[in-house]
Amino acid sequence: xxxxxxxxxxxxxxxxxxxxxxxxxxxxxxxxxxxxxxxxxxxxxxxxxxxxxxxxxxxxxxxxxxxxxxxxxxxxxxxxxxxxxxxxxxxxxxxxxxxxxxxxxxxxxxxxxxxxxxxxxxxxxxxxxxxxxxxxxxxxxxxxxxxxxxxxxxxxxxxxxxxxxxxxxxxxxxxxxxxxxxxxxxxxxxxxxxxxxxxxxxxxxxxxxxxxxxxxxxxxxxxxxxxxxxx
Amino acid sequence: xxxxxxxxxxxxxxxxxxxxxxxxxxxxxxxxxxxxxxxxxxxxxxxxxxxxxxxxxxxxxxxxxxxxxxxxxxxxxxxxxxxxxxxxxxxxxxxxxxxxxxxxxxxxxxxxxxxxxxxxxxxxxxxxxxxxxxxxxxxxxxxxxxxxxxxxxxxxxxxxxxxxxxxxxxxxxxxxxxxxxxxxxxxxxxxxxxxxxxxxxxxxxxxxxxxxxxxxxxxxxxxxxxxxxxx
Numbered sequence: 001x002x003x004x005x006x007x008x009x010x011x012x013x014x015x016x017x018x019x020x021x022x023x024x025x026x027x028x029x030x031x032x033x034x035x036x037x038x039x040x041x042x043x044x045x046x047x048x049x050x051x052x053x054x055x056x057x058x059x060x061x062x063x064x065x066x067x068x069x070x071x072x073x074x075x076x077x078x079x080x081x082x083x084x085x086x087x088x089x090x091x092x093x094x095x096x097x098x099x100x101x102x103x104x105x106x107x108x109x110x111x112x113x114x115x116x117x118x119x120x121x122x123x124x125x126x127x128x129x130x131x132x133x134x135x136x137x138x139x140x141x142x143x144x145x146x147x148x149x150x151x152x153x154x155x156x157x158x159x160x161x162x163x164x165x166x167x168x169x170x171x172x173x174x175x176x177x178x179x180x181x182x183x184x185x186x187x188x189x190x191x192x193x194x195x196x197x198x199x200x201x202x203x204x205x206x207x208x209x210x211x212x213x214x215x216x217x218x219x220x221x222x223x224x225x226x227x228x229x230x231x
Numbered sequence: 232x233x234x235x236x237x238x239x240x241x242x243x244x245x246x247x248x249x250x251x252x253x254x255x256x257x258x259x260x261x262x263x264x265x266x267x268x269x270x271x272x273x274x275x276x277x278x279x280x281x282x283x284x285x286x287x288x289x290x291x292x293x294x295x296x297x298x299x300x301x302x303x304x305x306x307x308x309x310x311x312x313x314x315x316x317x318x319x320x321x322x323x324x325x326x327x328x329x330x331x332x333x334x335x336x337x338x339x340x341x342x343x344x345x346x347x348x349x350x351x352x353x354x355x356x357x358x359x360x361x362x363x364x365x366x367x368x369x370x371x372x373x374x375x376x377x378x379x380x381x382x383x384x385x386x387x388x389x390x391x392x393x394x395x396x397x398x399x400x401x402x403x404x405x406x407x408x409x410x411x412x413x414x415x416x417x418x419x420x421x422x423x424x425x426x427x428x429x430x431x432x433x434x435x436x437x438x439x440x441x442x443x444x445x446x447x448x449x450x451x452x453x454x455x456x457x458x459x460x461x462x
Contacts, residue, residue, distance in 0.1 A: 066301045073297065074344045102344035105384045109340060113305045113333035136386035145383050149376040153336045155367035 003157030008032040009122035010115045012107055013063075015050030017208055018126030018164050020188040021172060024181035025163050026124045027058045034118060035063045036111050040103070041072035043194050050189035057184055066110050071100060104137035105146060112150045112158055121157050128164045128172070140165055169211030177217060186220035197222075197231045234388030239263040240353035241346045243338055244294075246281030248439055249357030249395055251419040252403060255412035256394050257355045258289045265349060266294045267342050271334070272303035274425055281420035288415055297341050302331060335368035336377060343381045343389055352388050359395045359403070371396055400442030408448060417451035428453075428462045 009026045013019045013035040027033045035058075037051040048065060055063035104127060111123055127138040136142060143160050150158045164172050176182055190208045191198035198205045198221070212219040225231045240257045244250045244266040258264050266289075268282040279296060286294035335358060342354055358369040367373060374391050381389045395403050407413055421439045422429035429436045429452070443450040456462045 066304065069300050070297045070341050071344070074341065074348060101347040101385050101387075102340045102381075105340045105380060106337070106344075109333045109336045110301050110305070113302070113337075116332040117305060137384040139383065142380065142383040145376065145379040149336060149373065149380045150333075152370065152373040152376050153368040154332050156332075 001151060001155060001157045004119045004121040006032065006119060006121075008034070008061075008118070008120045009124050009161070010034045010036060010111055010118065010120050011060075011124040012111050012126070013037055013051045013055060014126075015047040015052070015054060015189050016126070016204075017176075017185060017188050017190050017211075018128060018172060020050075020054045020126075020184050021176040021179065021181045022124050022126040022161075022163055023054055023058050023060075024176070024179050024184055026122075026161075027060075028179055030122065032120075033058065033060050034114075034120065035060045036114060037063070037065045038068050038071075038107055038110070039065050040068040040100070044189065044192055046194050046196060047189040050187055053187045054184045057187065064114065066114070068106060068110070071103060071106060074101070102137070104135075104142070108143075108146045108150065108160065112154060112156075115158070116154050116156055122159055122161060124161045124163070126164050127162055128167065130166055130168050168214070169207055170214035173211045173215035173217050177215075182217070182220045186224040188221060190221075197225050232382060232386060232388045235350045235352040237263065237350060237352075239265070239292075239349070239351045240355050240392070241265045241267060241342055241349065241351050242291075242355040243342050243357070244268055244282050244286060245357075246278040246283070246285060246420050247357070247435075248407075248416060248419050248421050248442075249359060249403060251281075251285045251357075251415050252407040252410065252412045253355050253357040253392075253394055254285055254289050254291075255407070255410050255415055257353075257392075258291075259410055261353065263351075264289065264291050265345075265351065266291045267345060268294070268296045269299050269302075269338055269341070270296050271299040271331070275420065275423055277425050277427060278420040281418055284418045285415045288418065295345065297345070299337060299341070302334060302337060305332070333368070335366075335373070339374075339377045339381065339391065343385060343387075346389070347385050347387055353390055353392060355392045355394070357395050358393055359398065361397060361399050399445070400438055401445035404442045404446035404448050408446075413448070413451045417455040419452060421452075428456050 007030050009030040011023045011026045013023050014037055035055040037048055129139050143162055147160050176185055190204045192202040192204045193199045238261050240261040242254045242257045244254050245268055266286040268279055360370050374393055378391050421435050423433040423435045424430045
C-alpha cells in the first residue's frame with residue numbers, strides 16, 4: 001500500500017472547539033497543514049466562518065469548504081432542519097436528535113479523497129468518544145473501521161489521528177493550553193443554535209462551559225467577546 | 232445493534248449493466264425495493280436516465296438521485312474531467328485514469344444514510360472484484376471494511392449484498408438471464424463516453440461486449456437499438 005512521505009496533514013476543521021484545538025496540534029507536528037470544512041446546510045453556519053478564521057491564523061497551505069448537499073437532503077433532524085435543538089433523544093433509537101446519520105463517515109471519506117489528491121496520508125479529527133454526546137460515528141471503533149475502509153477503498157496508507165478521542169472536555173481544554181491553542185479558541189464557534197454570543201443553553205454550549213470550568217481556564221471566546229463589549 | 236425486520240432493500244443503481252442486474256435480483260428477493268443513483272457530474276450522465284427507466288420498470292417504491300457535488304470538485308480524472316477515456320494507467324499509482332478516489336465509499340455512505348431513514352438494513356450493489364478494472368473500492372475487502380464502518384458509525388445492522396462480487400462478466404450475464412433481468416438490460420447504459428448507441432471502444436463497452444459474447448447471449452440493448460433502427 002502506498003503512503004506519502006510528505007510532512008503534511010489534513011485537518012477536518014469545523015471551526016468548533018475540538019477541531020480548532022486539533023488544528024493547532026497538527027500545525028505543531030507537521031510542516032504543511034491543510035484544512036477542510038463541510039457545508040451541509042447546518043444551522044450553525046457561522047462555524048464555517050470560524051473555520052476560515054482559525055485556518056488563516058494557523059497559516060494553512062489551503063483551506064477548503066466542501067459542499068455536502070446530499071446530507072442536507074437526507075438528514076431529517078435538528079442540526080439541519082427546523083426541529084428545536086435540545087437534549088432530546090429520538091424515541092426509536094435513543095440517539096440525540098442532533099444525530100445526522102453518516103455525517104462523520106461522509107466527512108472522513110471526502111477529506112480522504114482530497115488528501116489522496118494532495119498526496120497527504122495523515123488526517124486529523126477532533127472526534128471524541130468520552131464526550132461524544134451519543135454519536136456513534138465519534139467512537140474509536142468507528143474511526144478504526146473507517147480507516148480500514150479508506151485504506152482498502154483507495155489503496156492508500158491513511159492514518160486518522162484523534163488526539164482528543166479519550167479526553168474529557170476539561171482535558172481537551174488543558175491540551176489546548178499546552179499546545180498554545182487558546183488564542184485560536186477565541187475565534188472558534190460551538191453553539192448549535194449559531195448564536196454569537198453563544199446561547200449558553202444548548203448541549204454544545206453547556207459542554208464547552210463545563211470543560212473550561214473544570215479545567216480552571218477562562219474561555220478565551222467569552223473573554224474576547226467581553227473585551228469587544230459583545231457580552 | 233438495531234436491525235430492521237422489514238422485507239426491504241435499497242439498491243445502488245447507476246443504470247449500468249451490473250447494478251441493473253442487481254436491481255432485478257433484489258426485486259426477486261425483497262417485498263419492497265428502493266433505488267438510488269448518484270449525480271457527480273459524470274460524463275456518462277445518460278446513465279442517470281437509464282437508472283430512472285429500469286427503476287420504473289421494476290416498480291421500486293422510490294428512486295432517488297442524490298447529488299454528490301463534492302466528488303465533482305475533488306476528482307481530477309477522466310470520468311468527470313476533460314481527459315480522454317481509455318485504458319490509460321496513471322503513472323504514479325498504476326490505477327486506471329477513470330478512478331474517482333473514494334467514489335464507492337461515498338456512495339455506500341450516502342445510500343446507508345438514506346436507508347437508515349427508511350429503516351432498511353439491506354443494501355445491494357453490483358460491485359465486482361473479478362472484473363473490477365483496477366478499482367480498489369470494488370473489492371470484497373473494501374465492502375467488508377465499509378460494512379463495519381457503517382455498522383459502527385450509525386449503530387445499525389446494515390448488510391451489503393454483492394451478488395456479482397466473484398462472477399466474471401459472462402457469469403453476470405448468465406445470472407441476469409436466470410433472474411429475468413435481460414428485459415431490463417435492454418435499457419441499461421454502460422458506455423463511459425455516454426454514447427447512445429454505445430461507442431464500442433471504451434473499456435466499459437469492451438467489457439460488456441465480451442461478457443455477452445462469452446455467455447453466448449445477445450445483448451438486449453443492441454437488439455433493442457437495432458429494432459428501433461438506431462444501430
